[in-house]
Amino acid sequence: MSEDTEQPSRGPQLSEQVAQRLSDAIQAGEWGRGARLPTEAALGERFGISRSVVREAISMLRNGGLVTSRRGSGSFVAESPTVSLRLAIPDPGLQSVVEVLELRRPLEVEAARLAAERHTPSQLRRIRNAMVDIDEAVEAGLSGVDQDLAFHRAIAEAANNAHFTAVLDFYNRFLHHAIRVTRTNESLREAFMQQVVAEHQAILDAIAGGDADAAACAAATHLAHAEARLRQAPTDLLERVEAQRGSTSTSSTEPTGGNPR
Amino acid sequence: MSEDTEQPSRGPQLSEQVAQRLSDAIQAGEWGRGARLPTEAALGERFGISRSVVREAISMLRNGGLVTSRRGSGSFVAESPTVSLRLAIPDPGLQSVVEVLELRRPLEVEAARLAAERHTPSQLRRIRNAMVDIDEAVEAGLSGVDQDLAFHRAIAEAANNAHFTAVLDFYNRFLHHAIRVTRTNESLREAFMQQVVAEHQAILDAIAGGDADAAACAAATHLAHAEARLRQAPTDLLERVEAQRGSTSTSSTEPTGGNPR
DNA sequence: TTTAACATCTTGTCTGACAAATTTAGCGCA
DNA sequence: TGCGCTAAATTTGTCAGACAAGATGTTAAA
Numbered sequence: 001m002s003e004d005t006e007q008p009s010r011g012p013q014l015s016e017q018v019a020q021r022l023s024d025a026i027q028a029g030e031w032g033r034g035a036r037l038p039t040e041a042a043l044g045e046r047f048g049i050s051r052s053v054v055r056e057a058i059s060m061l062r063n064g065g066l067v068t069s070r071r072g073s074g075s076f077v078a079e080s081p082t083v084s085l086r087l088a089i090p091d092p093g094l095q096s097v098v099e100v101l102e103l104r105r106p107l108e109v110e111a112a113r114l115a116a117e118r119h120t121p122s123q124l125r126r127i128r129n130a131m132v133d134i135d136e137a138v139e140a141g142l143s144g145v146d147q148d149l150a151f152h153r154a155i156a157e158a159a160n161n162a163h164f165t166a167v168l169d170f171y172n173r174f175l176h177h178a179i180r181v182t183r184t185n186e187s188l189r190e191a192f193m194q195q196v197v198a199e200h201q202a203i204l205d206a207i208a209g210g211d212a213d214a215a216a217c218a219a220a221t222h223l224a225h226a227e228a229r230l231r232q233a234p235t236d237l238l239e240r241v242e243a244q245r246g247s248t249s250t251s252s253t254e255p256t257g258g259n260p261r
Numbered sequence: 262m263s264e265d266t267e268q269p270s271r272g273p274q275l276s277e278q279v280a281q282r283l284s285d286a287i288q289a290g291e292w293g294r295g296a297r298l299p300t301e302a303a304l305g306e307r308f309g310i311s312r313s314v315v316r317e318a319i320s321m322l323r324n325g326g327l328v329t330s331r332r333g334s335g336s337f338v339a340e341s342p343t344v345s346l347r348l349a350i351p352d353p354g355l356q357s358v359v360e361v362l363e364l365r366r367p368l369e370v371e372a373a374r375l376a377a378e379r380h381t382p383s384q385l386r387r388i389r390n391a392m393v394d395i396d397e398a399v400e401a402g403l404s405g406v407d408q409d410l411a412f413h414r415a416i417a418e419a420a421n422n423a424h425f426t427a428v429l430d431f432y433n434r435f436l437h438h439a440i441r442v443t444r445t446n447e448s449l450r451e452a453f454m455q456q457v458v459a460e461h462q463a464i465l466d467a468i469a470g471g472d473a474d475a476a477a478c479a480a481a482t483h484l485a486h487a488e489a490r491l492r493q494a495p496t497d498l499l500e501r502v503e504a505q506r507g508s509t510s511t512s513s514t515e516p517t518g519g520n521p522r
Numbered sequence: 523t524t525t526a527a528c529a530t531c532t533t534g535t536c537t538g539a540c541a542a543a544t545t546t547a548g549c550g551c552a
Numbered sequence: 553t554g555c556g557c558t559a560a561a562t563t564t565g566t567c568a569g570a571c572a573a574g575a576t577g578t579t580a581a582a
Binding site: 039040041055069070071072073074075 | 562563564565
């Protein structure tokens with residue numbers, strides 16, 4: 001009655017358990033980076049499962065970026081393994097947007113502070129260019145949402161810490177979705193854009209001058225105002241959200257609209 | 262010469278092609294949210310491939326958060342599709358740890374602020390319990406890293422914004438690895454733990470008292486000190502990192518160690 | 523009408539086989 | 553010995569068929 005195999009506790013998903021245990025083993029360093037892990041047959045014997053399940057498990061790790069497989073050669077721990085943060089795309093509504101902004105505020109404030117301290121000349125140039133792009137887009141009758149996000153991204157890049165750009169990029173994806181909904185609010189557009197331009201200018205000046213505290217303060221002010229602007233048209237936003245649900249194809253470069261940023 | 266199957270162009274990865282085409286079909290709206298997609302056998306016939314490949318393809322989509330499968334029922338387009346942030350795990354070194362801490366600092370400070378304003382009684386209780394757990398772990402001779410991270414996580418939960426816990430959890434995975442490396446630094450342990458406990462207490466008191474600014478300030482102080490403590494043993498850390506590279510098996514629950522948090 | 527047993531369907535897992543690509547071993551040859 | 557080529561062994565990718573586990577729908581009985 002000797003059992004050499006690591007007994008899998010029976011649970012909902014066998015392949016999932018195996019994937020988890022393999023992932024743990026890799027992250028625990030059982031096989032170093034780039035190392036070849038045992039053959040599918042060997043792993044099947046080790047875990048007491050069939051090759052199918054091993055393949056499903058490895059498939060999960062491969063999709064997760066933890067391993068790569070080469071036919072005829074084997075499966076290898078990825079040279080630069082990745083971990084992934086997955087987030088359900090919420091129903092775009094005021095509440096979820098506010099929650100995202102709540103997270104972004106401290107990040108952007110800190111990014112502005114770091115940018116003031118660390119920016120290179122070329123990074124500063126890119127921030128300036130992004131501001132010009134916003135102007136041009138607005139004058140061309142576009143919403144300028146993309147350009148606005150690019151402006152903030154340029155600041156994050158100037159912080160010279162890849163994690164800031166990674167997280168902010170991540171959240172941009174559905175902030176973009178959400179903001180797009182508000183951009184037809186023509187009535188508020190003029191007043192908004194003046195404010196936005198002034199606030200952007202303040203951030204840029206502080207960064208260019210290397211004043212970290214001023215940059216952080218300017219960014220905080222800008223984001224607080226942005227949230228206030230967003231709250232100003234909640235009913236309109238929610239209506240449009242409801243209308244847009246289920247539409248299969250949304251053209252992504254339509255003109256006009258008030259941009260709360 | 263009639264071919265009812267959609268011919269798969271032969272390329273590097275057959276299952277990958279199928280996954281791509283399925284993904285396209287879903288995003289094109291062929292099957293709406295929550296809809297059941299054809300059985301694996303039917304898809305196999307449609308694409309002219311075996312069930313194995315269909316399963317691999319669906320596995321990819323499942324891992325991508327695009328579909329969910331229920332045994333006995335079928336595979337369904339996900340109700341709430343997800344986006345994922347994938348990030349390469351850097352070589353564990355002082356620099357990368359510092360970069361992560363740089364990102365965490367503003368997040369944790371803001372989380373502490375929000376927690377002070379929004380915490381429920383049960384959430385406050387969990388924070389208290391986490392502090393007790395740290396004490397017990399340390400007295401038991403453990404590093405208390407897990408418990409320490411749990412303490413910070415409890416604070417993030419009390420902020421009542423899921424994005425904070427999501428991002429912090431995501432980055433905890435690095436930190437856990439990196440911090441583990443430093444915990445054999447026995448000499449610094451006693452002095453560190455006294456500091457850490459005092460700082461934790463200050464955060465907890467501010468949150469319990471509902472003083473948002475005090476909570477933010479206490480958290481900022483704690484994290485600044487944590488980083489300083491981490492920097493205090495850089496050579497030792499780097500040596501250990503180098504030594505650990507490629508080591509096959511690292512027991513993950515060893516006792517003792519100085520915890521910079 | 524409600525409930526329980528049953529038949530059917532679908533995904534999860536197992537087994538065995540072959541194809542395709544890579545790695546390794548062997549061998550001849552200089 | 554050292555080098556280049558060929559052939560064998562390995563390993564992942566794909567195919568095929570089968571059964572198990574769980575879900576769904578139908579039918580019969582109370």
